[in-house]
Amino acid sequence: MRKNKGCSNESCQAYKKKRNYKETESFCSECGSPLVYVCKKCYKQLPTDAEIYCVRCEAEREDSKNKGIKFWGGGVGLISGIGLVFNIISGKNPIDEAKKAIDIIKNIKS
Numbered sequence: 001m002r003k004n005k006g007c008s009n010e011s012c013q014a015y016k017k018k019r020n021y022k023e024t025e026s027f028c029s030e031c032g033s034p035l036v037y038v039c040k041k042c043y044k045q046l047p048t049d050a051e052i053y054c055v056r057c058e059a060e061r062e063d064s065k066n067k068g069i070k071f072w073g074g075g076v077g078l079i080s081g082i083g084l085v086f087n088i089i090s091g092k093n094p095i096d097e098a099k100k101a102i103d104i105i106k107n108i109k110s
């Protein structure tokens with residue numbers, strides 16, 4: 001993923017506007033300060049260029065991701081359940097279908 005660079009000068013307009021610079025740029029076009037890697041979300045200066053988000057934003061992101069997985073897992077489980085009932089009615093092997101449903105949920109969670 002693309003990293004974000006920002007001005008390191010706190011009194012600079014570019015900093016205040018949370019302006020993002022390209023990775024290829026190394027100096028602020030407003031004040032000439034050297035650019036630093038900043039959090040994509042909150043513009044906080046990052047200690048290394050290995051991250052895109054700061055520790056706090058990354059934790060928040062993980063949180064919402066986990067919520068999303070739970071939501072989708074539940075949704076697929078429900079759909080599979082409906083499918084299972086349908087298959088029992090139409091004469092398919094319900095155990096095989098249940099296994100398939102569990103596999104689908106497992107795949108989503110991993």
Ligand SMILES: [Zn+2]
Nearest residue numbers: 007012028031
């Ligand atoms: Zn600047």
Ligand SMILES: [Zn+2]
Nearest residue numbers: 039042054057
């Ligand atoms: Zn952040």
